[in-house]
Amino acid sequence: MSDEKKILVTIDGSKRSKRTIDYICSFKPFRDRKITLFNITTPVPEAYYDLTRDAFSNISVSQVKAWEMGQKTIITEFLKEARQKMIAAGYKADNIDIKLVDQSKGVARGILEEIKNNEYQSLVIRRKGRDNSILSVAMGGVAAKLVEKADFIPLIIAGTREIRHYQCVAVDGSPGGMRAVRYTADMMANTNCRILLCSIMRTTVTDSATQGKDPFADLALWAHDKLNSALFEAKEILTQAGIPEDRIETRIVQGAQSRAGALLDTARATQCDTIVMGRRGMSDVESFDMGRIPRKIIYASRKFTIWLIP
Structure with missing residues (x-):
């Protein structure tokens, strides 16, 4: 087991996940920890790529591919901005990693796999994300599954109260x-x-x-x-x-x-x-x-x- 105390922070680019970054920035004891900002992107269903049978469909497929790339660009920029905000708050640049992966399984399962394949000390989520987000951690959805299944790691559910330590x-x-x-x-x-x-x-x-x-x-x-x-x-x-x-x-x-x-x-x-x-x-x-x-x-x-x- 590594001595590094790494924290996995799931964010989705929504306004709520911005508040998660605000929490991470405000909570001073985290600043000496290794932080991984983590996102699972939503791939377009394979069925969309079956539309290549005619010229009209080819146009549709190109639009879908452009949408996919656009979404990745948006979340990548969001992660970079979050990292810069953390550095401005006092985190060391070397202590912040960004990880963007494509969804291959259920969202909660993907997060749990990421934890099990790496030596994280804690997991940070929100009760809710944006409705159309792959990391929409709403109680009753992904967050509820993580509360149930992530029983081997400290789970931090970020709130909105002002941090008074x-x-x-x-x-x-x-x-x-x-x-x-x-x-x-x-x-x-x-x-x-x-x-x-x-x-x-x-x-x-x-x-x-x-x-x-x-x-x-x-x-x-x-x-x-x-x-x-x-x-x-x-x-x-x-x-x-x-x-x-x-x-x-x-x-x-x-x-x-x-x-x-x-x-x-x-x-x-x-x-x-x-x-x-x-x-x-x-x-x-x-x-x-x-x-x-x-x-x-x-x-x-x-x-x-x-x-x-x-």
Whole structure:
């Protein structure tokens, strides 16, 4: 495995993908990483080339070929402009690659193949692209497939909130949650970014609660203690990565009716720009289930940037 920490960024030339480049430019910790700007172009279906039987069809085919070349020229120029914008934002020119490939399979499958054939550390997508784009990463389409299938790589879903370098990291005491903390520590190492370590409880534990009288109260106390221990461990991981202790806050939210809703409310109230979650919860066994908490967060948090960590 290469020590280079490469990030694959899928863009399609749309206004939304321009906002992805804005995100990449604004998020300072990425500037020391290797970035590949990636696009899959749409070929014209082979059936169009069967129109060569008469002179009129020959004219049509030439127009189709010209359209193909025009589309490649447009996206190539877009990629070059994006690269120049990143350089102006502080990226080293040698750290930015451009990759334009023709579609041969499904879009999501093509992206997954690109990841598996190269040593990328993270994948950046948007919830939506332009409607007629081959990289139209709309939830329910390509993005939804990548959320489901790209379960072996940290997935970054770029949002539209202003980047304040303030992450809300969900901590639940699970191995997956701790992997999310370690990924955050790696990304934010030796920076002055702010991090909120947030744990959510459905129950409420009072300061006067005592053990041994009520089994349900005992269970709540046990859960509270476990979350406190997880938060302490998470803070240690972050401080060891060079993040100042006074830039890290820990919080347990109690009595939540919805864990996803409480996490979103906390992130909004504290004006975080990014929510970081483990792909798997306490079981750490089953693959990511689109019906569970991460899915709710992704669909309900349109403006937040989401980091989903395997």
